[in-house]
Amino acid sequence: MVDFQLTEDQIALRNKARKFAVEEVLPASKKYDRTGEFPRDLLEEAFQAGLMNLGIPKEYGGAGLGSVESVIVVEEMAAACAGITTSMYANDLGAAPIVLAGTDEQKRKFLAPLTQKFSLVSFATSESGMGSDVAGMQTICEREENHYVLNGNKFFITNGDFADLFVIFARLKDTKRHQGICAFIVPRETEGLSTGTPLVKLGHRASDTATVMLRDVRVPTENLIGPEGSGFLLAMLTFMHTRPAIGAMATGLARSAMEYAMNYAKQREAFEQKISHFQAVQHMIADMYVRVEAMRLLTLKAAWLLDHGEDANIASSCAKLAGSEDAMRIATDALQIYGGRGYLENYAIAKLFRDAKLFQIYEGTSQIQRQVIYRYLFEEYEPVMKGF
Numbered sequence: 001m002v003d004f005q006l007t008e009d010q011i012a013l014r015n016k017a018r019k020f021a022v023e024e025v026l027p028a029s030k031k032y033d034r035t036g037e038f039p040r041d042l043l044e045e046a047f048q049a050g051l052m053n054l055g056i057p058k059e060y061g062g063a064g065l066g067s068v069e070s071v072i073v074v075e076e077m078a079a080a081c082a083g084i085t086t087s088m089y090a091n092d093l094g095a096a097p098i099v100l101a102g103t104d105e106q107k108r109k110f111l112a113p114l115t116q117k118f119s120l121v122s123f124a125t126s127e128s129g130m131g132s133d134v135a136g137m138q139t140i141c142e143r144e145e146n147h148y149v150l151n152g153n154k155f156f157i158t159n160g161d162f163a164d165l166f167v168i169f170a171r172l173k174d175t176k177r178h179q180g181i182c183a184f185i186v187p188r189e190t191e192g193l194s195t196g197t198p199l200v201k202l203g204h205r206a207s208d209t210a211t212v213m214l215r216d217v218r219v220p221t222e223n224l225i226g227p228e229g230s231g232f233l234l235a236m237l238t239f240m241h242t243r244p245a246i247g248a249m250a251t252g253l254a255r256s257a258m259e260y261a262m263n264y265a266k267q268r269e270a271f272e273q274k275i276s277h278f279q280a281v282q283h284m285i286a287d288m289y290v291r292v293e294a295m296r297l298l299t300l301k302a303a304w305l306l307d308h309g310e311d312a313n314i315a316s317s318c319a320k321l322a323g324s325e326d327a328m329r330i331a332t333d334a335l336q337i338y339g340g341r342g343y344l345e346n347y348a349i350a351k352l353f354r355d356a357k358l359f360q361i362y363e364g365t366s367q368i369q370r371q372v373i374y375r376y377l378f379e380e381y382e383p384v385m386k387g388f
């Protein structure tokens with residue numbers, strides 16, 4: 001059965017998120033983008049409004065909502081500010097490995113508090129020497145009696161400077177690549193863990209991005225998520241669950257870029273008429289609408305598969321790839337419709353253009369998504385027409 005109708009609860013959730021995005025996030029977005037200040041108060045407001053940590057199961061005090069609900073909320077937030085949304089939903093990325101593979105005890109100890117008091121969780125695989133090549137990480141863990149000792153540096157960690165909790169991936173000493181990668185839950189106050197000064201970025205400036213240093217960090221064995229060596233698969237499983245949200249962020253940003261472009265085209269005159277009268281401009285905007293619709297459908301499909309316990313790996317990569325590429329294209333075309341003004345920082349379109357770029361990079365670059373899709377096509381896909 002195919003059903004494109006949202007439930008009443010989903011519509012109510014979307015309306016609540018939209019109201020919060022329009023009334024709270026949008027008015028603040030320019031300030032946080034300009035100053036690079038971390039929007040902690042705003043994130044806390046979102047938490048109080050029940051718009052964060054949506055996927056934490058009910059038995060641990062969470063809302064227990066599905067991926068479909070998550071992408072509905074993320075699209076609305078990102079339409080107002082992608083940077084604030086990146087920080088808001090980094091908690092879903094950080095908590096996902098615990099939700100997916102944590103023990104009951106780990107969930108009670110680390111997920112339940114997230115639902116009771118505003119706090120932030122960061123997810124850390126990337127290092128300065130690797131991002132795409134997750135198996136190539138150099139952070140090392142060594143087992144010593146009832147704890148592991150972690151040493152290394154993590155780079156590009158969203159909310160790292162403010163996180164209360166980290167999920168950190170490291171490789172067992174003397175193992176190679178995928179084999180020995182482990183995931184650990186590491187509270188911020190753990191001795192030997194420190195963060196550097198926030199990284200200065202092109203876009204998503206409201207979102208904090210940090211270096212995390214680990215010097216002889218002792219993590220109790222009970223904080224290992226899953227068996228030793230299961231960390232690589234867990235990271236991939238996490239991305240399968242979180243990539244649809246990047247598709248949703250891209251959809252929200254693209255939708256706003258289209259709306260700004262429409263509004264500007266109706267006002268701006270050239271050659272004694274509104275630029276919206278030019279067919280070239282009309283077609284650019286029509287194409288934007290078609291792509292926004294397609295991005296949303298791919299995102300919802302991936303989220304639906306996840307909610308129905310299906311393998312969503314390819315659908316998630318499709319949603320992330322199409323969303324990222326289309327958001328960049330739409331932001332570029334919207335800026336083009338603004339002409340020279342699009343290039344000025346005092347028009348919102350410049351921020352959307354800067355923010356769109358990140359979707360093609362984090363949680364697996366567009367090239368990595370294409371690798372995932374290509375591998376499926378050449379190794380698993382069953383052609384319909386077999387007679388070639």
Ligand SMILES: Cc1cc2nc3c(=O)[nH]c(=O)nc-3n(C[C@H](O)[C@H](O)[C@H](O)COP(=O)(O)OP(=O)(O)OC[C@H]3O[C@@H](n4cnc5c(N)ncnc54)[C@H](O)[C@@H]3O)c2cc1C
Nearest residue numbers: 123124125126130131132156157158361362363364365367
């Ligand atoms: C603002 C921001 C926030 C981030 N947040 C987090 C976070 O919270 N946690 C975290 O762990 N990481 C985070 N990252 C890191 C992010 O996931 C990586 O930057 C990303 O995966 C790319 O890795 P890299 O930068 O090392 O680029 P590289 O892996 O060095 O890639 C460089 C280029 O080579 C291409 N390339 C690499 N391998 C292949 C291949 N096999 N085939 C084709 N092309 C290839 C890439 O597509 C890219 O164009 C964040 C990054 C940014 C910028």
